[in-house]
Amino acid sequence: MATEANPKAEAFDMVVIGAGPGGYVAAIRGAQLGLKVAVVEREHMGGICLNWGCIPTKAMLRSAEVFHLMQRAGEFGLSAQGVGFDLDAVVKRSRGVAGQLNAGIGHLLKKNKVTAIMGVASLPQAGVVEAKTEAGLMRLTAPAIVIATGARARELPGLEADGDLVWTYRHALVPPRMPKRLLVIGSGAIGIEFASFYNTLGAETTVVEVMERILPVEDAEIAGFARKQFQKQGMTILEGARVARLERHKGKGVTAHIERGGKTETQAFDTVISAVGIVGNTEGLGLEALGVRVERSHVVTDPYGRTGVEGLYAIGDIAGAPWLAHKASHEGVVVAELIAGGDPHPVDPQAIAGCTYCHPQIASVGMTEAQAKESGRAIRVGRFPFIGNGKAIALGEPEGLVKTVFDAQSGELLGAHMVGAEVTELIQGYVVGRQLETTEADLMETVFPHPTLSEMMHESVLDAWDRAIHF
The missing domain is CATH 3.50.50.60 (FAD/NAD(P)-binding domain)
Known part of the structure; x- marks a missing residue:
C-alpha cells in the first residue's frame, strides 16, 4: 500500500x-x-x-x-x-x-x-x-x-557573496544599485560580460585575473586585442593578480587587497562581482x-x-x-x-563554439594557435582586420580581427577565433565548415556575399595562403 x-x-x-x-x-x-x-x-x-x-x-x-x-x-x-x-x-x-x-x-x-x-x-x-x-x-x-x-557560482573563502557588497552573477542580474566603482574578480565569459555591461553604463570598472592574461581560454592574440579595446573603454585590467582578501564596510563599500608581482596594494570599491568559475x-x-x-x-x-x-x-x-x-x-x-x-x-x-557577448564580442572554435603548435603540426595562420571590411566601416565598427588556423599539409581547419562586432553570429560558419571537414580549398572557393562581415572569414582563409585581396 x-x-x-x-x-x-x-x-x-x-x-x-x-x-x-x-x-x-x-x-x-x-x-x-x-x-x-x-x-x-x-x-x-x-x-x-x-x-x-x-x-x-x-x-x-x-x-x-x-x-x-x-x-x-x-x-x-x-x-x-x-x-x-x-x-x-x-x-x-x-x-x-x-x-x-x-x-x-x-x-x-x-x-x-x-x-x-x-x-x-x-x-x-x-x-x-x-x-x-x-x-x-x-x-x-x-x-x-x-x-x-x-x-x-564558485565561491572562494573570504570572497563569498552577500548580495550587498559582493555579488554573484545572480545578484548582478537584479542589482540593488548601480555600481560606481566596480571590481570584477575573474575574466572568463561571465566576468567580462558583466564588466562590459556596467562599464558601458558608467561604472569605474577594474577586472582582476589570476592567470597571466584575461580570457585565458581564448587565443592569446584575440585576448590581447580585446584587452586593448577594454582599456580604451576605460576599464582597468590587472592580469597575473589575485584578490587576497576583502574588507567589507557595511554601507561604505569594500577594501580589496590585491596581490600582483610580489606586492600587495589596496583599492576601494563599492561593489564586487565574483566570477571565479562554477x-x-x-x-x-x-x-x-x-x-x-x-x-x-x-x-x-x-x-x-x-x-x-x-x-x-x-x-x-x-x-x-x-x-x-x-x-x-x-x-x-x-x-x-x-x-x-x-x-x-x-x-x-573541439567542435563546440564559445561566445562571449562583451563589447567587442569574442567567438572561437577549435584549437588556438598555441594549441595547434603544441600538437606538433605544421600550421598556417590567416588574419583579417575589420578595418579592411566595407560593412564593418559602414556599421561604425572598424575594430576587430578574424583569425584562422589550418593544418599546412592537409588544409584542415583546426581553429577559428574572432573579436569584433557580431562575431558570435559569424562563428557558426566555421563551425559548420569543421563539421563538414572542410579544407582551405573549399573555403577559398566559396562565394561570400558582399557587403557583409562574413567576407572577412573568406579573407582570413586566403591570408593563410598569402592570397588575401583586400589587405
Whole structure:
C-alpha cells in the first residue's frame, strides 16, 4: 500500500533530473522518439541559462549596446540629447525576456507530452527517482535516468557573496544599485560580460585575473586585442593578480587587497562581482552511494554521457567543460537517441563554439594557435582586420580581427577565433565548415556575399595562403 513515506511508483522509460538547456532538450527528444518521459525541476523551467544566465544577460547587454550607440549618434549624422538610462527598467526588460522564454519551455514540454514535475529530486537506488514536491513525495522508476542538474557560482573563502557588497552573477542580474566603482574578480565569459555591461553604463570598472592574461581560454592574440579595446573603454585590467582578501564596510563599500608581482596594494570599491568559475550541483542526489564517480564537483562520463552506472547518464555543466548551454543541449539529444536505441555521434568538445557577448564580442572554435603548435603540426595562420571590411566601416565598427588556423599539409581547419562586432553570429560558419571537414580549398572557393562581415572569414582563409585581396 502506498504511503507518504513510500509512495506508489509511476513507471517511465526515461526520467530527467533538471530542466535546463540539457535536460529539457533531452526530455523533448526522448519523447519525440516514442519514450515515456518525465522531467523533474526544482526551481525554473529552462534552468540557469534561460532564467539567470545566457538569456537575461544578453538582454541587459543589448540595452548597454543601444545606450553606447545613442552616445555615438553624432557619428551617424543623428542627434540625441539627454541620453541616459533607467537601471530598474533595464532589469525589468531582462526579467521579462527570461519570463517569456520560461513559459515557452513549459509549453514545449506539454506539447511533446513530457510529464513535468516541480520538485527536488534524489536517487535512492538505481532506476528510481524520488521527487519532493509541494503535494508530497513522488516516486518515479525508469531504466534510464539523465542527470542534468547544472552548476552554480564558485565561491572562494573570504570572497563569498552577500548580495550587498559582493555579488554573484545572480545578484548582478537584479542589482540593488548601480555600481560606481566596480571590481570584477575573474575574466572568463561571465566576468567580462558583466564588466562590459556596467562599464558601458558608467561604472569605474577594474577586472582582476589570476592567470597571466584575461580570457585565458581564448587565443592569446584575440585576448590581447580585446584587452586593448577594454582599456580604451576605460576599464582597468590587472592580469597575473589575485584578490587576497576583502574588507567589507557595511554601507561604505569594500577594501580589496590585491596581490600582483610580489606586492600587495589596496583599492576601494563599492561593489564586487565574483566570477571565479562554477561548481557542479551534485549534492543531495545520492550519487556516491550509487557508485557514480565525481571529480572536482563534476560527474565523470564517457563521450556519450554514460556514467559507468547502468542506466545512469549525466549531461551539461554537471558533466564538465566546456560549460556551455549549446553543448548541454546537444548532449541531451545524443543521450536521448542512445537511450531510444539509436547510434548517435559522440560530442566533440573541439567542435563546440564559445561566445562571449562583451563589447567587442569574442567567438572561437577549435584549437588556438598555441594549441595547434603544441600538437606538433605544421600550421598556417590567416588574419583579417575589420578595418579592411566595407560593412564593418559602414556599421561604425572598424575594430576587430578574424583569425584562422589550418593544418599546412592537409588544409584542415583546426581553429577559428574572432573579436569584433557580431562575431558570435559569424562563428557558426566555421563551425559548420569543421563539421563538414572542410579544407582551405573549399573555403577559398566559396562565394561570400558582399557587403557583409562574413567576407572577412573568406579573407582570413586566403591570408593563410598569402592570397588575401583586400589587405
